[in-house]
Amino acid sequence: MRGLYIHIPFCKSICTYCDFTKRVPKNKEMIKEYLIHLKEELLSYDKYFETVKTIYIGGGTPTLLDNDDLTYLFEMLKDFKKIEEFSIEINPETLTLDKVKILKKYGVNRCSIGVESFDPKILKILGRKHNNEDVYNAVKMLKDNGINNINIDLIFGVPGSDLSSIKNDLNEFYKLDINHLSYYSLILEENTILYHKYMHNEFNVIDNEIEAKMYEFIIDDLEKNGFKQYEISNFSKNNTESIHNKLYWNKKEYIGIGLGASGYLENMRYTNQTVLNEYYKSPIKTKEFLTKSDDFKEEMILNLRTLKGISIDYIKNKYDKDIINDFNDVKKYINDGFLKVDEGYLHLTKKGLLIANDIFLIFI
Ligand code: SF4
Known part of the structure; x- marks a missing residue:
């Protein structure tokens, strides 16, 4: 059993904490050109297609693609016939009913929404562009169209947050009535806007002890509300643990395609180029055979x-x-x-x- 990870590196704007491989596209042609190269790269792994059981489209913002581009992307995946879990990441403000219908039509059965917080002040610090209404609408559209396996991502330990903001975020999460939560602690990565602000003393980071208390509270509160923790940052109920992510933690093989993606096949870890022109010339940047x-x-x-x-x-x-x-x-x-x-x-x-x-x- 193998997984397939597909990276769509385009975002509408750049969040302050983000160190993923991402670009704000200059124009629509840039996205189309990327998808053509992505398809070429995918086909280079065709000997593994039979064994792929999970697909995960991440980013970036996959739902930034317009209807035609999304359709093009899903059409290239039509040859995968035995998929148990087909996931896509969603930024709530980019989801429309037409896009949900495309996801449904092509067999997507798990959606992961980047929410990060329900507190407008924290969303602003993180540079997120959506509001709570966008989140409610996205969840409703997915459920109305029969996609009920839904995760949201939240972040704790953001400067300016405290235990009450976490309680509020958890309560908002429970109200959504979904089965899965990924709750990450904020990591200040170099080369991010937030790190730059921190270096210029624009805010203080949350004390380690307070952050540990926040994490303990999260674990206890989710448990009280029927969620089972199955990984450091992941909680679920009703048997909705992510099959694709478990494959990473169980060190199973996966194909990774797209800008900056990495993969693990036949005891080799590889990482792709992070610059578009380099990626178009030859996708893989580094290969390492594990001892x-x-x-x-x-x-x-x-x-x-x-x-x-x-x-x-x-x-x-x-x-x-x-x-x-x-x-x-x-x-x-x-x-x-x-x-x-x-x-x-x-x-x-x-x-x-x-x-x-x-x-x-x-x-x-
Ligand atoms: S956090 Fe997500 S949406 Fe924000 S810039 Fe990074 S990849 Fe894009």
Whole structure:
């Protein structure tokens, strides 16, 4: 089983925190030219098509494409016949009823909406252009057209936010009556507008302890409201865990196409060019064949992101390593209550989730 990730790098404007590969298109021709190259790249992977079970169209803003371009994009995916999950990312202000109908017609069965917050002040800090009405409309249009597997993305730890803004965001989320939430903490990435403002002392970052409290509150409140956490930032109910994203955390193979996309095939990780002209000449920028030791590190860190964790027997059989006894720090974190073993799986505890990045250092 493999996944297919497709990157659409175009956005209407640039959000202040964003370090994804994205461009504001100069004109419509720029998008059309991109799609032609994207199709060419897709076809170069045709030997894998049979095994692809999930498709994820991300960005950028895939729903910035107009009806014709969206149709062109979906037409190029018509040869994939055995898709279990077909997802697309949506920016609420770009969704129209016609676009929802196109998604439905071509078999999209999961939508992920970039909401980030329901607080207008926070949306402004993040440089988001939608309002709450756009979100309500997008969810309603999707549900009215039979697309009920819906996620929204939220962000916590934004300067100026506090516990009450998080409570408000969660309450607004519950009102939408959807099954999935990805709740990320804000990361100040270099080369973003927000980072630049921070360097010019335009705001203070949220204190680590307060941010940890916010995260704990989020986990508890979602649990009380029937949502099961299945990954550091992901919560779901009614069996709607993302099949495509689980494939990344379980270190399965996926094809990645488009500007700046990355993929993992036959033990090789590759990353695409991030400059359009370079991408048009030759999409792949770097290739790296994983050694057994890279493989082990990745497998540990990716699987530990999930609440299920990693099978101790599986690691023993595959790498001949005893993860409990070969790593003193693992024992220490177990004794201190940050890691736990349940039914043969090593996993983070709630306390461990708060310092996950420190725990991952054991394997780096
Ligand atoms: S956060 Fe999303 S919508 Fe905003 S600039 Fe980045 S890719 Fe575009």
